Amino acid sequence: MTFLEQVGQAAVVRxxxxxxxxxxxxxxxxxLPRMLPIVGTGTRWRSVVQQMLAIGASAxxxxxxxxxxxxxxxxxxxxxxxxRFGALEFVVDLVAIGFTRELGPLITALSxxxxxxxxxxxxxGTMVVTEEIDALRVMGLDPVEFILAPKYLAAxxxxxxxxxxxxxxxxxxxxxxxALSMDMSLRIYFQAVAEAILLRDVAFxxxxxxxxxxxxxxxxxxxxxxxxxxPEAVGHSTTAAVVKSTFLVIFADxxxxxxxxxxxxxxxx
Amino acid sequence: xxxxxxAKSSEAVISIREVSMSYGxxxxxxxxxxxxxxxxxxxxxxxxxxxxxxxxxxxxxxxQPETGSIALNGVxxxxxxxxxxxxxxxxxxxxxxxxxxxxxxxxxxxxALPLRELTQLADSTIKLTVWMKLMAVGLSDAGSLxxxxxxxxxxxxxxxxxxxxxxxxxLIFDEPSAGLDPIVSAGLDELxxxxxxxxxxxxxxxxxxxxxxxxxxxRVAMLxxxxxxxxxxxxxxxxxxxPRIRQFLDRQPDAAPGVAAEEFIASFLRGSKDDY
Numbered sequence: 363m364t365f366l367e368q369v370g371q372a373a374v375v376r377x378x379x380x381x382x383x384x385x386x387x388x389x390x391x392x393x394l395p396r397m398l399p400i401v402g403t404g405t406r407w408r409s410v411v412q413q414m415l416a417i418g419a420s421a422x423x424x425x426x427x428x429x430x431x432x433x434x435x436x437x438x439x440x441x442x443x444x445x446r447f448g449a450l451e452f453v454v455d456l457v458a459i460g461f462t463r464e465l466g467p468l469i470t471a472l473s474x475x476x477x478x479x480x481x482x483x484x485x486x487g488t489m490v491v492t493e494e495i496d497a498l499r500v501m502g503l504d505p506v507e508f509i510l511a512p513k514y515l516a517a518x519x520x521x522x523x524x525x526x527x528x529x530x531x532x533x534x535x536x537x538x539x540x541a542l543s544m545d546m547s548l549r550i551y552f553q554a555v556a557e558a559i560l561l562r563d564v565a566f567x568x569x570x571x572x573x574x575x576x577x578x579x580x581x582x583x584x585x586x587x588x589x590x591x592x593p594e595a596v597g598h599s600t601t602a603a604v605v606k607s608t609f610l611v612i613f614a615d616x617x618x619x620x621x622x623x624x625x626x627x628x629x630x631x
Numbered sequence: 632x633x634x635x636x637x638a639k640s641s642e643a644v645i646s647i648r649e650v651s652m653s654y655g656x657x658x659x660x661x662x663x664x665x666x667x668x669x670x671x672x673x674x675x676x677x678x679x680x681x682x683x684x685x686x687x688x689x690x691x692x693x694x695q696p697e698t699g700s701i702a703l704n705g706v707x708x709x710x711x712x713x714x715x716x717x718x719x720x721x722x723x724x725x726x727x728x729x730x731x732x733x734x735x736x737x738x739x740x741x742x743a744l745p746l747r748e749l750t751q752l753a754d755s756t757i758k759l760t761v762w763m764k765l766m767a768v769g770l771s772d773a774g775s776l777x778x779x780x781x782x783x784x785x786x787x788x789x790x791x792x793x794x795x796x797x798x799x800x801x802l803i804f805d806e807p808s809a810g811l812d813p814i815v816s817a818g819l820d821e822l823x824x825x826x827x828x829x830x831x832x833x834x835x836x837x838x839x840x841x842x843x844x845x846x847x848x849x850r851v852a853m854l855x856x857x858x859x860x861x862x863x864x865x866x867x868x869x870x871x872x873x874p875r876i877r878q879f880l881d882r883q884p885d886a887a888p889g890v891a892a893e894e895f896i897a898s899f900l901r902g903s904k905d906d907y
Contacts, residue, residue: 405747497731500691501745502717 379584386510386587387580393504393511409512410519417478417513417579418520422527425473429528432469433457433535441543450544451554457536458555462563463622466529468615471574474521475607479582482513483603486586487596495587505587514579521575522568529567562627570618574611581607643702644669644801644833645690650699652685652857659685660696661857667801672827672834674844674865677854678879683837686854687805690835691725692716703801721749724794728806730786732778738789739765739774745796764792768822784815791822801833802826808840816840820847841880845869853879 363371399407440456486509489495498505533555540546585603589595622628645667652660659682667673677683688694690701692708700707703719711719732741742761746752752760765771768788778786787807794802804823808816820843826832838844844851845865852862855875861868869880877883 492729493727493731494733496688496691496693497725497727499693500720500723500725501749502720503745503748 382584383580386506386584387576389506390510390514390580390583393507394515396507397511397515406507406512410516413513413516414520416481417474417516418524421470421474421477421524424477425470425524425528426531428469428473429461429466429532430535432465433461433532434539436460436465436532437536437539441539450540451546453536453540454551454554455558458533458558459563461529461532461536462559462567463628464615464619466532467525467567467570467574468611469532470521470525470528470571471578471611471615472608474517474524474574475578475611476604478517479578479585479603479607480600482579482582483586484596484600486510486583487589487599488593490587490589491591491593491596510579510583513583514576517575517579518572521578522571525567525571566618566622566627570615573614573618577610577614578607581610642669643667644704645835646702647686647690648700648702650686650689650696650701652682652689652694652696659857660689662699663854663857663859665852665859665862667833667835669800669833670827670831671849672823672836672847674836674838674848674851675854676839676841676844676851676879677837678839681854682857683854684805687803687837690803691723692720721797722799723801723803724791724797724799725803726787726790726794726805726807728809730778730790732781732786732789732793734778736777737774738770738776738778738781738792741778741789742774742793742796745793749797760796761792764795765789767795767826768792782815783810784818787811787819788822791826795826795830799832801835804834804836804838806838806840807836808838808843816843817846819843823847841882 395401397406397410437453437457441450441453444450444452444456486495489509495505495509498508536555537546537548537551540551541548582603585599585606589599643666645665647663647665650660650663651658663682663686665673665675675683675686685694689696689709690703696709700709702708704722706715706719708716708719732738733744736744739761742764743757746757746760750757761774762771765774768791770785770788770792773781773785773789778789781789791802791804807819807823811819823834823836824847827834836844836847848865850862851865851868853860853868853873853876860873861871861876863871868876871877878885
């Protein structure tokens with residue numbers, strides 16, 4: 363195979379991936395209204411709640427702790443530089459803005475991607491291997507509605523919540539640092555935080571977390587449904603799901619931040 | 632009049648015509664013709680790689696053949712709409728090889744699933760139906776168990792109960808005896824015969840298990856390299872002289888690849904000695 367052929371083949375695979383992702387995303391999106399509690403069929407809401415517990419609630423300790431640690435690291439690293447200019451109080455702005463715009467969504471997405479993208483692809487992959495997906499189809503039940511859509515709706519609800527909570531954890535870590543190093547009071551700290559953060563920063567956080575939720579769940583489902591053959595294929599799909607979703611989350615983060623920057627939304631006041 | 636003549640006079644419930652399929656250069660199915668008549672048990676025999684899994688997926692509408700048609704109850708599922716396919720599928724029950732039960736649901740909920748999702752029946756009616764189906768497969772006291780707690784044989788019985796939930800006309804079994812010990816497997820054979828006797832179901836069994844095939848079958852079909860090489864009553868099938876069928880029935884191996892490799896290595900060694 364020549365070099366050109368290899369490049370071409372790799373490109374075709376990527377385009378196929380993107381196409382499969384888009385088709386799946388669209389078909390899941392169309393089923394979302396049926397998942398809702400009052401307007402939907404009602405029976406699906408129960409599995410949505412189950413998924414919310416699995417994807418969101420049980421990820422909270424991990425992503426909260428990760429955010430707390432990262433917040434402290436960020437405060438420590440920036441303080442050593444800012445102290446030289448006698449501007450230690452700017453640690454507040456740095457931690458607050460840094461977490462709301464960037465680290466909160468990213469750290470949450472990375473922890474959920476590690477936990478849930480793998481779990482989703484393993485669960486669906488196993489269902490493919492044991493013919494449960496085929497059984498659903500033969501019974502006339504749509505796997506998209508039955509398996510995929512509850513997971514996606516659960517992620518759309520819980521991941522933004524999770525992001526907000528981890529962001530608060532990260533910002534709280536900044537307070538811990540300042541309280542220890544310069545006896546700043548909690549009230550003054552959070553007043554400074556509230557002044558530093560703009561509403562559009564919060565909107566940006568929510569948009570990002572929705573995009574990340576989409577990437578994590580859809581990649582997890584896509585890799586799971588791709589499983590062919592025996593149980594060892596499930597292992598491959600799990601790895602692929604984590605690697606691809608982590609990569610795509612960071613890449614999407616880059617794109618979103620670049621857009622935010624180029625639109626001039628990032629200049630403070 | 633033999634049983635096959637009697638069967639032929641009745642209508643074909645599953646009718647497969649000229650179905651071909653290939654993956655790349657490999658021809659998996661080559662103009663397959665097969666009929667399953669109402670009320671009979673047809674056993675489709677085939678070794679690994681004979682194309683029987685592919686054919687089964689196409690009968691269930693999970694895969695499309697490249698050419699040809701598959702009609703279930705007179706509806707060509709290769710050309711019909713999604714809603715027609717859904718209607719046809721409600722008349723078919725499938726017991727998958729490993730059972731394909733949903734692990735998050737109890738056995739009773741597994742059986743109830745198609746009833747809850749696809750019918751408007753009241754809860755009490757569903758409960759009663761589920762109990763009757765579990766009774767029919769001999770699992771009436773296992774309804775509250777979860778699939779991982781079941782033995783292999785129970786899992787297959789539960790799968791049969793779920794397949795029968797909507798009172799299908801056609802039952803399809805994929806490798807019913809795979810992974811079961813002879814006693815449990817014989818029990819499953821009796822269950823299949825019982826279903827035919829008492830519900831008059833049309834049953835298609837895909838397997839490579841000879842003993843069970845000849846016990847339960849009205850007719851036997853043999854798939855070899857993507858072609859149906861024989862369809863006959865089991866008595867006449869057992870006397871078929873086709874070399875591949877003889878080989879299959881007498882359990883003779885193919886020319887072992889090990890022998891060829893040994894010869895190759897031997898000749899290679901001989902050749903390399905000549906070089907010196």
